[in-house]
Amino acid sequence: MSVVRLTYEEGTIRVEGVDPDADGGRPEPGDVLDLPFVEYDPRSKSGRAPAFRYADLLARLGREGVEYEERVFETPTLRGLASTYELRSYQADALSAWRENGDRGVLELPTGSGKTVIAIKAIEALATPALVVVPTIDLLEQWHAELREEFDLPVGRFGGGVQSREAITVSTYDSAYLKAESIGDVFPFVIFDEVHHLGGEGYREIARLLAAPARLGLTATFERPDRAHEAIAELLGPVVYRTSADDLAGEHLAPYDVRRIEVDLTDEEREAYERNQETFVSYLRESGIDMRRGSDYQELVKRSGSDPRAREALLAKQRAREIVSNADRKVEELAGILDRHRDDRTIVFTAHNDLVYRLSERFLIPAITHRTGTEERREILERFRDGTYSRIVASNVLDEGVDVPDANVAVVLSGSGSEREFTQRLGRVLRPKGDGGRALLYELVSRDTAEENVAARRR
Missing domain, CATH: 3.40.1170.30 (MutS, DNA mismatch repair protein, domain I)
Structure with a gap:
C-alpha cells in the first residue's frame, strides 16, 4: 500500500x-x-x-x-485560551471521562449542573477551532455571550439572521444542517448542546457531514422513546459520564422535594371526561389497537386520515386530556400554593397556552408562551431575575433552551409523560440556593384519570 x-x-x-x-x-x-x-x-x-x-x-x-x-484540517491552534471557571469535582470527572474516551461521547447531567462550563473547559483543553450547535436562538445568544466573555475573542454565529464564521462559532441546528457540507473541514471540535435533538432524521446529517474528530454531546436526558439515541451514539460516541439530580442534590445542587397533589374533577368535568374517554377506549378495543405500542399509535393517526371513527377517537382523547389538564380545582389548588409561597420565586408550568393566559389574568402573573416575542420574553425573564417579578407562568417554551433565572418553587399543572420534560422542569429550581434552602416542585394531578398514568411515566 x-x-x-x-x-x-x-x-x-x-x-x-x-x-x-x-x-x-x-x-x-x-x-x-x-x-x-x-x-x-x-x-x-x-x-x-x-x-x-x-x-x-x-x-x-x-x-x-x-x-x-x-489534508482534511489545516486549522490553527488557538493559543491563550483560558476561562475563569474552576470545575467542581463531578464536572472534572465528566471532562476526564470524555477525554479518556478519545475526546468523544455524551455527558448526561441534570439541568443547572453546569454542562456549559464543562464544554468551555473542553474548548480550552483542545485549543482548536470549535463549533457549538444549539436548538434555539435563545441558547445561541447565551452561548455566544458566554464564550465571548470567557475567551475575549471574536465568536461567530450561524442563525438569527447572522452568518459570521470565526474560529469559535455557535450555530442553531437548522443553520448547521444547511452549512454542514461546506464547513465539514473547518472545525475539528463540535459540541452538540441538548444533543437529544440530533436524533431527528434530518439533524443527524450535521454530524455525518462534519469530519470533526472531537465530538461532545450535552444533555439532561439522553435516551429517546424512539431509540434514536442509538444513532447519536454511533455519530458522537456513547454516554461516557452520567449523574442525576439526586446524586448532586445537597452539595452541588439544591436539595429538593417533589409533592404530588391529587384533585377531583367537578361533576361537569367528570361527565365530559368519561364520555370522551369512553369514545376513545371503545375505538381502541374494537380495532385491536394497543396504545402501549408506539407503532399502534402511528397506525391510529394514519387511520384518522380516512376513517371518521378513528379521527373522532383521536379528537375525544385530546378533549379528555384538556379537561384533566385544565381542571378548575387545579386552579383553586394553585391559588393556595401561590399564597403559601408569596415570598418565594415560583414558576408555573402548563401544557396549554389557553391555561397560561387564564392563570396570567386571574393571578396577575406575567405569561410566556411560544407567541411571546423575543424581546418581551427577555424582559419578563430579566425582571424575574432581578426580583421585580416573583412568579411567572409558562407553557412548554421554558422547558428547554432558555436561560431561566433561579427559582425555588415550581408548579406543574400539566404536561406529557416525558421523563425529559419532567427533568427539565425540576432543573429550573435546582440551582444551589444561597441560604441553603430546599427546592420544591408541586405536581398537580387529576384523580382517577389517565393523567395519573402520565404522571407515573414521567417519574
Missing part, C-alpha cells in the same frame, strides 16, 4: 493511495477497500468514507503503521 492521502470533499473523506484491486478484481461502485468504512468511487477513482468516520480512519491507519498525509 502506498502513502495514503486524506482530503475532505462534499461531506466525505476522499482516500487516495488505497489499492483499489485489493479484492483481486476490477473495482466497482460499492466495493469496500482495505480500510474500514471506505468504498470505491469510480468517478474520482479513489476511496470514499463518510466524514464522521474520519477519526476511525486515522485510528486504523495509526494502528497498522500506514504512512499517510492528512
Whole structure:
C-alpha cells in the first residue's frame, strides 16, 4: 500500500493511495477497500468514507503503521485560551471521562449542573477551532455571550439572521444542517448542546457531514422513546459520564422535594371526561389497537386520515386530556400554593397556552408562551431575575433552551409523560440556593384519570 492521502470533499473523506484491486478484481461502485468504512468511487477513482468516520480512519491507519498525509484540517491552534471557571469535582470527572474516551461521547447531567462550563473547559483543553450547535436562538445568544466573555475573542454565529464564521462559532441546528457540507473541514471540535435533538432524521446529517474528530454531546436526558439515541451514539460516541439530580442534590445542587397533589374533577368535568374517554377506549378495543405500542399509535393517526371513527377517537382523547389538564380545582389548588409561597420565586408550568393566559389574568402573573416575542420574553425573564417579578407562568417554551433565572418553587399543572420534560422542569429550581434552602416542585394531578398514568411515566 502506498502513502495514503486524506482530503475532505462534499461531506466525505476522499482516500487516495488505497489499492483499489485489493479484492483481486476490477473495482466497482460499492466495493469496500482495505480500510474500514471506505468504498470505491469510480468517478474520482479513489476511496470514499463518510466524514464522521474520519477519526476511525486515522485510528486504523495509526494502528497498522500506514504512512499517510492528512489534508482534511489545516486549522490553527488557538493559543491563550483560558476561562475563569474552576470545575467542581463531578464536572472534572465528566471532562476526564470524555477525554479518556478519545475526546468523544455524551455527558448526561441534570439541568443547572453546569454542562456549559464543562464544554468551555473542553474548548480550552483542545485549543482548536470549535463549533457549538444549539436548538434555539435563545441558547445561541447565551452561548455566544458566554464564550465571548470567557475567551475575549471574536465568536461567530450561524442563525438569527447572522452568518459570521470565526474560529469559535455557535450555530442553531437548522443553520448547521444547511452549512454542514461546506464547513465539514473547518472545525475539528463540535459540541452538540441538548444533543437529544440530533436524533431527528434530518439533524443527524450535521454530524455525518462534519469530519470533526472531537465530538461532545450535552444533555439532561439522553435516551429517546424512539431509540434514536442509538444513532447519536454511533455519530458522537456513547454516554461516557452520567449523574442525576439526586446524586448532586445537597452539595452541588439544591436539595429538593417533589409533592404530588391529587384533585377531583367537578361533576361537569367528570361527565365530559368519561364520555370522551369512553369514545376513545371503545375505538381502541374494537380495532385491536394497543396504545402501549408506539407503532399502534402511528397506525391510529394514519387511520384518522380516512376513517371518521378513528379521527373522532383521536379528537375525544385530546378533549379528555384538556379537561384533566385544565381542571378548575387545579386552579383553586394553585391559588393556595401561590399564597403559601408569596415570598418565594415560583414558576408555573402548563401544557396549554389557553391555561397560561387564564392563570396570567386571574393571578396577575406575567405569561410566556411560544407567541411571546423575543424581546418581551427577555424582559419578563430579566425582571424575574432581578426580583421585580416573583412568579411567572409558562407553557412548554421554558422547558428547554432558555436561560431561566433561579427559582425555588415550581408548579406543574400539566404536561406529557416525558421523563425529559419532567427533568427539565425540576432543573429550573435546582440551582444551589444561597441560604441553603430546599427546592420544591408541586405536581398537580387529576384523580382517577389517565393523567395519573402520565404522571407515573414521567417519574
